[in-house]
Amino acid sequence: MDVKAEYGKKVREIRKLKGVSQESLADLSALDRTYISDIENGKRNVSIETIFKIAEALKTPVVEFFEF
Amino acid sequence: MDVKAEYGKKVREIRKLKGVSQESLADLSALDRTYISDIENGKRNVSIETIFKIAEALKTPVVEFFEF
DNA sequence: GTGTGACTTCGAGTCCGTC
DNA sequence: GGACGGACTCGAAGTCACA
Numbered sequence: 001m002d003v004k005a006e007y008g009k010k011v012r013e014i015r016k017l018k019g020v021s022q023e024s025l026a027d028l029s030a031l032d033r034t035y036i037s038d039i040e041n042g043k044r045n046v047s048i049e050t051i052f053k054i055a056e057a058l059k060t061p062v063v064e065f066f067e068f
Numbered sequence: 069m070d071v072k073a074e075y076g077k078k079v080r081e082i083r084k085l086k087g088v089s090q091e092s093l094a095d096l097s098a099l100d101r102t103y104i105s106d107i108e109n110g111k112r113n114v115s116i117e118t119i120f121k122i123a124e125a126l127k128t129p130v131v132e133f134f135e136f
Numbered sequence: 137g138t139g140t141g142a143c144t145t146c147g148a149g150t151c152c153g154t155c
Numbered sequence: 156g157g158a159c160g161g162a163c164t165c166g167a168a169g170t171c172a173c174a
Contacts, residue, residue: 003120021137032169037139045167047113047148052071063131089156100150105158112148115167 005042007051010065012040014058029057073110075119078133080108082126097125 015025022040026033031053038044039054046054055062083093090108094101099121106112107122114122123130 003116007116023137032171033137034139034171035169041139043140045115045117045148047115047167048071048075048119049113050168051116062134066130066134091156101157102151102159103149106149109158113167115148118149 002042004045006068007046007065008040008042008044010068011036011054011058014060014064015040018058018060020058025054025057029053070110072107072113074136075114075133076108076110076112078136079104079122079126082128082132083108086126086128088126093122093125097121 015022020028022036023033025031026036029036031050035044036054039046039050051065052062055065083090088096090104091101093099094104097104099118103112107114119133120130123133
């Protein structure tokens with residue numbers, strides 16, 4: 001399993017933990033809903049800026065997304 | 069100071085700590101030497117795969133690059 | 137509420153050189 | 156050893172219609 005897939009799983013995990021939908025996360029992070037979907041399914045090689053946008057939107061420290 | 073600049077500073081800090089040049093880091097990570105330079109100077113929005121390549125090359129856990 | 141294919145634009149990433 | 160520049164390719168970023 002590669003980095004993108006691991007990260008995507010983490011995003012989904014933390015998002016569900018916070019009880020938000022992909023749609024709300026999209027709004028909170030100012031990213032597209034379908035883009036979030038792709039990320040969670042390990043299809044996108046996200047940039048550091050996107051990583052931080054998502055972390056902020058989920059009010060979760062960036063490091064938690066890399067604990068795998 | 070934005071995310072890219074913070075990350076770049078961290079890369080430089082850890083690289084120097086390990087006593088390697090930008091050129092050797094470029095070799096170790098299979099990235100271009102000018103790209104490493106740009107990253108350290110906060111000019112590039114690196115992808116998650118690149119982040120892991122650099123972390124591996126410096127034999128340093130990814131999370132350490134985000135302790136700022 | 138989520139997944140997918142298709143699409144365009146701009147920057148990620150490479151390679152050359154110079155200072 | 157490192158910064159910077161031009162020129163290049165390919166993929167990240169961002170959006171849409173449809174399922």
